[in-house]
Amino acid sequence: MQIYLPIAEVSVNAFLLLGLGGIVGILSGMFGVGGGFLMTPLLFFIGIPPAVAVATEANQIVASSFSGVLAHFKRKTVDLRMGTVLLIGGLIGAALGVYVFNILKAQGQVDLLVKLCYVVFLGVIGGLMFFESLNAIRNVKKGKAPKRKKHNWIHGLPFKMRFRVSGLYISVIPPLIVGVAVGVLAAIMGVGGGFIMVPAMIYLLGMPTKVVVGTSLFQIIFVTAFTTMLHATTNYTVDIVLAVLLLVGGVVGAQIGTRIGVKMKAEQLRILLAIMVLAVCGKLALELLLQPAELYSIAAGGH
Amino acid sequence: MRRLLLALALCLGASSSTAEEVVLGLSSDTVSINTNFDGSEILIFGAVKRDAPFPADPQMHVIVTVSGPSEPAVVRRKEKKFGIWVNTDSVEIDSAPSFYAVSTSTMLGMSLSETEDVRHKISIPRAIRSVDAPDNITDSETFTDALIRIKTASEQYQLNEGTVSVDEQTLFRTSIDLPAALTEGDYETRIFLTRAGAVVAQYETSIYVRKVGMERWLFTLSREQSFLYGLMSLAIAIFAGWGASAIFGLLRR
Secondary structure (H helix, E strand, C coil): EEECCCCCHHHHEEEHHHHHHHHHHHHHHHHHHCCHHHHHHHHHHCCCCHHHHHHHHHHHHHHHHHHHHHHHHHHHCCCCCHHHHHHHHHHHHHHHHHHHHHHHHHHHHHHHHHHHHHHHCCCCHHHHHHHHHHHHHHHHHEEEEECCCCCCCHHCCCCCCECCCCCEECHHEEEEEHHHHHHHHHHHHHCCCCCHHHHHHHHHHCCCCCHHHHHHHHHHHHHHHHHHHHHHHHHHCCCCCHHHHHHHHHHHHHHHHHHHHHHHHHHHHHHHHHHHHHHHHHHHHHHHHHCCCEEEEEEEECC | HHHHHHHHHHHHHCHHHHHHEEEECCCCCCEEECCCCCCCCEEEEEEEEECCCCEEEECCCCCCEECCEHHHHHHHHEEEECCCCEEEEEEEEEEECEEEEEEEECHHHHCHHHCCCCCHHCCCHHEEEECCCCCCCCCCCHHHHHHHHHHHHCCCCECCCCCEEEEEECCEEEEEECCCCCCCCEEEEEEEEEEECCEEEEEEEEEEEEHHHHHHHHHHHHCCCCCHHHHHHHHHHHHHHHHHHHHHHHHHH
């Protein structure tokens, strides 16, 4: 069934969009990532103009994150206090990121920078997570207890706060810095930032994996809602029909994903996320390295 | 007698375009884009009205062009630098139609001379206006070629040679396929009659492509009440997220 999208001005297959939304929704519920880094390239591929894809994707992530976070609230796996601290950092970072993005845009080559950013970050994060979770799985098999709550310099910082749900008593400075850093990257790369936030919460802040997913979804809702409003009012690129098609699949997928995630072991969850991150990284790296079929591309505009 | 001579003089002196005139019909002069719009076909037909019997030779040919709203575009070229493919050179195209179709009754090269093409901007390369290429780019025409190649692959640009049927040198008709990815606007439709490569008569009209119903309403809302539109998008997202959670909660019980 073909549907004409009023803002994107293209006609697309409705069932294809429902399916795409569903798959990304499952991943979103399982791993606490928004899924923007997967969905946006997929939308480009089926012919949605990039500006519309990025803006509409933000709106869809609001829906699937909200659906996912409700399921996590029921299980009490959302650290609201930590989420709020990260969110404050995230919004500051997003504002900074938009500023940096505009400077880079004026100098051209912003596409290349975004792609290189993706490849480097996805590669490093994915690689580190992959080997760490592999070791964790080996240790579990050997019967060694996983060591948690290592004491390091992070615990010596001032402004300590108790995060009961995460079982942490740490300074608010590291989560704020993580929030700002993710916010900057998210604004530059045009995604919610879950795939950077989740590993940062696990490895830098030492939060338990189960709490990380819910907390990440909680803060993604606000960041993407902010982005949606920004795009809708300045660029007019949010396509509500496209968003509805994607989010119907997305919210159902998120519910299923959350249930799958709960049944899995933390190490398995982490290694799957690592594999997925590495796969996206590999695809982007190939795009940069292999000769494209069409060397020329058309962009709207001019002066 | 004087009057007859004057008429004769007018016939000889004035351009022959007054002798032949196009009378046109369209299957529809508006194309409505609704939710299940999946491309459209427009039938263009007409007749040639003449003051005098038509000359048998040279033969008359018909060219029909349909052109969507024009907009500027940037064409970029990738090059391998430091082992990766990056955009390097770019050329600004001043104006390129979003859609352009040329239909002819015979091969375009046979029915139209080069000079007439330049004057009336009929063929696809002529319909694109590109004035200034940067000094460092010597092969700016390869960028225009690339634009045509990409747009032709997506059926935004069409050259349909021999698809206009002409009966008795008087009646002509053709149909043009509009793709599903169609932008709004006035689609300028031109009909040219040619003899021996020269345009002897021409006619212009417009086909209006408009969004209707829900498409129209959403599009207008997004431009004129963008804040409200954004809030509405968010409300739908939150409601859908809550709805799915509630339904799944019920299913588990």
